Amino acid sequence: MEQTNSSATTDPSLNSKHGSFPASLEEIVTRVNIASTQCNNDPQRLLELLRTLEALHSDIRVNLLEPSLPNSRNDLYELLRDIDETGGWPYIERMKLQAFLENLQSEVEHSSDGK
Numbered sequence: 001m002e003q004t005n006s007s008a009t010t011d012p013s014l015n016s017k018h019g020s021f022p023a024s025l026e027e028i029v030t031r032v033n034i035a036s037t038q039c040n041n042d043p044q045r046l047l048e049l050l051r052t053l054e055a056l057h058s059d060i061r062v063n064l065l066e067p068s069l070p071n072s073r074n075d076l077y078e079l080l081r082d083i084d085e086t087g088g089w090p091y092i093e094r095m096k097l098q099a100f101l102e103n104l105q106s107e108v109e110h111s112s113d114g115k
Contacts, residue, residue, distance in 0.1 A: 057091070069100065073108055 039045040070076045
């Protein structure tokens with residue numbers, strides 16, 4: 001089976017010409033591409049790399065993204081609209097997003113009951 005070495009930088013959202021993509025992140029993409037190439041078709045090593053990236057993704061999502069999400073419906077709408085327009089939809093576990101939206105809805109209902 002032939003391996004294609006498609007660089008992650010072919011994704012427009014990961015291209016420095018697409019926006020303000022910091023050089024430090026570009027370096028990370030390059031290093032991950034090098035690491036994946038060095039796995040030499042070894043599925044165990046590739047899975048280890050993917051698990052490491054998934055753990056990093058999860059840590060960023062749980063510890064940084066979720067606490068930074070907007071508290072109001074209007075602010076959430078603006079954020080989602082911006083994400084949609086820029087095409088920068090990251091993978092967010094569906095259940096986590098559903099739980100967030102349910103919590104937001106209950107907060108909105110709770111705040112409207114207090115008015």
